[in-house]
Amino acid sequence: MPLLTLLLLALVGLPIAVAILALVRTARLQRRVEALEAALLRRTARDASLTPESARDPAPDTPAAPSAPEPAMPRRDGWREPDRTAPAAAPRQASRLGALITDRAARLKATAWGWLTEGNVPVKVGTLVLFAGLAALIRHATEEGWLTLPPALRLAGIAFLALGALGLGWRQRQARRVFALSLQGGAVGILLMVIFAAAQRFGLVPLPLAFALSVILVAGLCLLAVLQNALALAVLGTLAGFLAPLWLASGRGDPAVLFGYYALLNLAIFAIAWYRPWRLLNLLGFLATFVIATAWGVLAYRPQDYAITQPFLALFFLIYLVIPILYARRRPPGRTGLTDGRMIDGSLVFGTPLVAFGLQAALLEGARLPLAFCALGLGLLYTLLAALLRRRPSLRPLGEAHAVLAVGLATLAVPLALSARVSASVFAVEGAALIWLGLRQRRLLPQLTGAGLQLLAGVVLILSLPFQRPETLALANPTFMAGALIAASGLASAWCLRHRGRSRWALGAYLWGLAWWLGIALQEIGRLAPSHLADDWRLALLALTGALIAEFHRRHPAPALAWSLAAGLLATLPLLAAPLVAPHSSPVTLSQLAPWGWALVVILGDRQLRVLRLTAVGAPHHREPGAWAQGAWLWALALFLTGALLAALPPPLGEGWRLAAALLPWLGLLALLLLRPPLLLAAMLPPAEAWRPALAASLALALAALWLLLLGRPGRPAPLAWWPLLNPLFLAQGASLLVLWRLQRDPICPARLQERGVLALALAAFALLSLEVLRGAHLLDLGPWSPSLLEHQAVQTALTLLWSVLGVSGWILGSRRRLREVWLVSALLMAVVLAKLVLVDRTHLGNLLGIASFIGYGLLCIAVGYIAPAPPRQAREPAPREETP
Template sequence: MLRGQSEIRMIWLMSLMIVAISAWFLSFPLLTYVCGFALLMSVMHYVDAIQQPAQALGEQRLIAFRATSKVPLYLSSIIAVVGGLLDWGWMIAAGAAAWIFFFLRWLRRLEQYLGQIQQAQHFLPQPASSVQPDIPPLPFSATAEATPVPAPNLVQQIKHWIFDGNPVLKTAISILVIGIILLLRFATEHWQLSLATKLIMVALSSAAVTGLGYRLQQRNRSFALGLEGLGLAALCLTLFFAYYNAVIPNLLIASGCFLLLMGLTLWLSLRQQSVELALMAMGMAYLAPFTLPVRDATAPEFIGYYLVINIAVAVLSSLRPWKFLNQIAFLMTVLVGGSYAFVHGSDADRDLMTVLILAHAAIFIWLGFRFSQLLAQQDLDKFKLKPALDIGLIFAAPLLAYSSLYVLHFQDTAWQAGLSLLFALLFAVLYRFSRHHQTVQLIAHSYLSLTLIFLALIPPILLPAEKSVMGWAIEGLLIFLLGLVRQSKISLYLAMGLLVVAGLSSLYYLVELIVFPRAMFWVLCLSYVGVVLLSNSRLQFQQQLSSSMIGFQCLLMLLATTMLLVLLQDEWSGELSAVLSLLTLGLAYWAVNEILLRRQAGVAWLFSKWSGLVPLLLFAAGIIMLRMQQGSIVWASFNERLLFAGAGIILSLLWLRPLLGVRTEKEWVSAGTLLSLLLTSLTLLPQQPYISMVILPLLFCGWCYWQAQPDWQMFWQARSSLLLMLAWMICSQLLSQQAFHGYLLPILNPFDLVSIAMLVGFLWMLSLQVKAGLDRSMAAVLMVLSLLWLSSYIVLRGLHVYVGTPLNELALWRNGTVQLSLTLLWVSLAFVTMSWASRKQLRSVWVLGGSILVVVSLKLVLFDLSHIGTLTRVISFLAAGAVMLIIAYIAPMPDPEQPVERSPSE
């Protein structure tokens, strides 16, 4: 697992480097800077992931690690990014050089620490139980015989064939096959001999290689099989080139030659008991049509060609239980053949394609039955259909074949019902035949299930037009209920399939019908909701839900809520239709939530409920966007405003109840609750949306702080809460159009007071985030930047009101008054922070103040020296230097050996 994570990290780092270098050469510098910044952060995270287990191991050996702050690394990264955005090469170089220096220092300390751990481990005595004698295991021991060897799956078999054995031989065969393809294409276009002569020469050479391989099988089996596979593949390619270049005049002769070639492959594979030879030959046969240089095959030609190959596979599998050959045949037919037929098919080929699909279905139904029968005969006690591909041969093959035929005859109800009846009768006969044989009882039950499945498809098919969608949905609901009562997984999956068919069919009728089919969508929505409610109504029903079923129910609630919003708006009329629809669904969710909680609904209902609340949140946000005019929210009436507030409160309570959801998935609950509170809060002061939107979230934050309960603190430890707070702090200062509404003095105005309250809440949240695992250095950087950002804008707004300096313009960087004011503000904040930390002996807080001084020093060097006048430059430097002297005298760094060091929140 750790190795896989390491490989993924290295792939990620290499990808970032490749994208950054490519973007630089393609003249996309912004993408280069973004990838470079991501690379720096990823490298730091990578090294930190190595440091954490090393520290844990060192604590066991009582070895202390000298902590290295990552604040300089973050600051260096920010300097480099800012330099890139301003197109200052020297600033990028300075930031990169500083980052490399601090990063190497971090690595050096980590290397020294790992050396200490290794040295301590060398001198520790090893426990006696861990010392094992170096005795090789006996080749025929009882333990080895008792240990069952699990059968390899398809992926393991492919890895074994590629990497084990003789890799040089396999590489040579692959290269030679490519060379034969290129030779055939070149011969077709350039050689002066007749095309028939060229292809006969290649065919004779391929036959000679096959014969040589057969002669060498007694001396070197792997090499001989490789030669035979190469020769058979070349013969197959030559046959294709001959037919599609008209050397072989008609399809009948070409088919006869191909049957002879498949017969030769079968004979060689069976005689030598070699599945590898069959895999090589059949694999090249499946891929041969894509090597043609002249024209594409039609869909019937392509599917008919695959039918011949699958017949050969069926013969092989009827005699030998070669599981991997069956799986490859199924996957190639479904994925490659199905995709090709979908792209190149036409209405004129429908009848012929129907026959070919039925033929393929018959082959794979036989393959599933015969293969499982052979395995069961070998070991009846251990026989289980665990792999998904084995189950696919029994269930997926007929279901996919019927789905293809259903689409081909979509307008013909008689065809659809007749085909369903035909499949039902077929599996009924197979069930009747197989239930008397003890070795295939599991297969017999599968055939019975398939019989019932195809019989269940007939009633909805016979219903006309959009009523068939209602039939699919209602039948799916009833079968799902039956599956829950009978505890039948087959019934549950069948019901899921019927509901999917109902949803897809509804989209077709939505486009085709002139009138909006309200009744169809009402039945579909209620069926979707009914499935979710029934699944969570009883504890025994909840225990049957797997993770895939829970995910499916989340999708059902998402779709059902979206459709219900549309339907309810169609039912209501007037300016309150949107808000009434939102409120109605919110109340319905509240009632259902209370009922299911009383019935002990668990995690499955929580995830389904949250998925259903997502469309409601998006719909509420859409209402707000439609009411937005010139930076303010204009409600149509007071009733609309009041109803929207009620709907928002209900949504907030739905996200929070039960509080168990915070422990289950705090990211979902935190994001949903805060967004709901934010939308509700917009109804309080619609003329000042940036102030209004955070009133309720701030009150909720204060309430959680005074509660001092772990669950409420966990709510604010979510990363989604952190991102939402950061988004408000950035966007509100840059985009607010009512920042000066009610402005009296700096700080003594609504916008500044709200900004300060958000800063306090953000700092408290960061202290909780550190407890939840957020990197301390990252938290320190965010604290410093948020403090500087909000306090600077308070000063900038005051200067804009009283002095007339620019605001949110690039000109403020060249304004001497602005730069002087920011310098004085930042050094004052550093002075207050560091002096208080020095008195309280809080070393971490003192480091934060020191970080502010670093930012001030960078600002003096980068901006004040080049963009402002002489007097302000002198005052900036003198004031900053004087305050730094005072700090150095009265606020020295606290002693690192203090026994107790509290967090900044304390």
């Protein structure tokens, strides 16, 4: 263990020591370089000043004869005298200086390495060993308890150090103010912790004496902070005082002691607020008090503690009710006059009643009638304060804030006496009215209050949903009406905000109202709609909502409305795809596809597209909602046609027919988009021409994904027998490759994809033909549809012949068309077939199938050798002819 410790210390300490030495040497070298540069500049300036005037500016009558420059004479220190006639002297000097720095860096590196390997190595090792020994001694002393002291002695030592720090901080209050204030605050906080630990944890001090000492310290802290005008001192000490019970708490403790201690701290903050407008200190006390009180209430509150906690809650509420008024009185007015908004501490003005009323509700355990009277009493209190504050012009904004709170508390008394759904409706309507009034009067506070009331209405209704009684009527029930009123209030607020130029606020209100409308309507559908008609109703809701938004967008265009139409059409896709991807024991029926809901989506969606065409500009698809709406409409059409074809097929038809039917709609829509775009894009032309590549790419991706998913399915074509290249699944997949090939040759396809698409399609066709061999073997009952099918001799022979035919065909085609790449790929395929013959088919030479493989491959190679024995030459320009003399 000591050896391991020594090794670790050496590994850590040696690099640190080397780094420190290197930094010292580098600093010395930098100073020497700077001194040399300064000396060089001084010498250059002195030589320039000693140059004769005639030499620097010859007379125009007597031209100066050119003379050879004198060579620079070397000096003892290795430098040369500057050449006064050479213009490139400065670069040469800079290069010599760089060489000097490089040489010194190499010497420094060598010195560092020498320090590690040379010198007094025993002393270095001894120092490391001594360090390791001291560390081991301290660890052993700690484990043996030699450093353990009695609690009283430990607390006395800590208190003595804190008093010394407090005295030092007071002495340094003029010379080092920041340091002194921090030291004083930390010392007072430590003393508070010592007192609390001595009384509560160790029982060394009686509780009355501990409270008396705490009062003295808190009073002294307030006095120091006020005398020195030191916010940092007050914050540090207060923070330490609040954290002391949390650090040193043991068990549940006595709530009277805990809240009495915090009451003293809050009274100290109140006393400071009487003289100093320190908003940070007020906010710190508010947050610490109510966060700790809430945590204690959640973890340790018991009903028998009500008599203790209720008075303290009232005291805390009154303290932080008055502190914002003191802050407004002490705060000097800003540049904007007496109504400067900075004079209002909004966090305490609005946070105090909200948090205190929430804790009061927890103490009363949700008793509605007492809470109603409590809210009404607080409303009267805030009304009285608002009336008093509005009399002074400097406090009028604060009085208006109290008036708003009085209205809110009086409003809150309503739901406590009535049902939650009725209360939510009242809150929502009142919030919309306040937003309208605030916009008319150009005042921000009523607008914020109105928005808060609408949010409160939504929260109240959501919380009441688990406790509502079962409704019997559709739409005409309190829950739906409350949700509809919240939605209408949000949309009305969005309309008012938009007309006043508050675009961001209008967007938030619009999204709020739209979300509530869709949410409450979908909940009503889920509660009342039959299971086989639920999807129809949901699609109808989306379609009708989109139609209303489209008509409004036609009269009052807005980007949010356009994107809502696109999002609504996109939301229909999961409803149409759900019956297709869900596992079914029986084929999909037409009723599962929501036919009349889909019809509304297609018909009303076409109308939405025509409205969007009026505002579309043909921008890129990711910036234009019309492109997303058009793509969603096409996908909805493809999904429904897929489901309709699957539902229309009679049950006796095998799996191959259904899989082919799943490909046909995507195949047909992509072909129409390539060959006859106006048939699909009539509603959005001409802007849709800019989006046609993106729409074609989306359909192509869907088609390719389906093609890959169906590649691993056998596709039994019952009741027909399997025929090579004629079964329905192979025909549908082959047609898909043809359409993708047509897309690859279309001008809308990027040039990079046109170059690489040929290879991808060729590999896909190769995979499809090879898999068709496996399908045929399975459908001819040669084996189960699994990897074990490859072990059959007939399958291996068929694959050999197929790949040979493909290779030979490509060989010949590449030679005839002078396609060198095709010829080389075909040759590679033939090499693969040869390797397969040697490694796989060689084991079957004892039967006819193995012999057929070798013979077929040999014949094909002979034919190719006769037709196209060598790769085609690349086209080259004819060499120029030499002229004969």
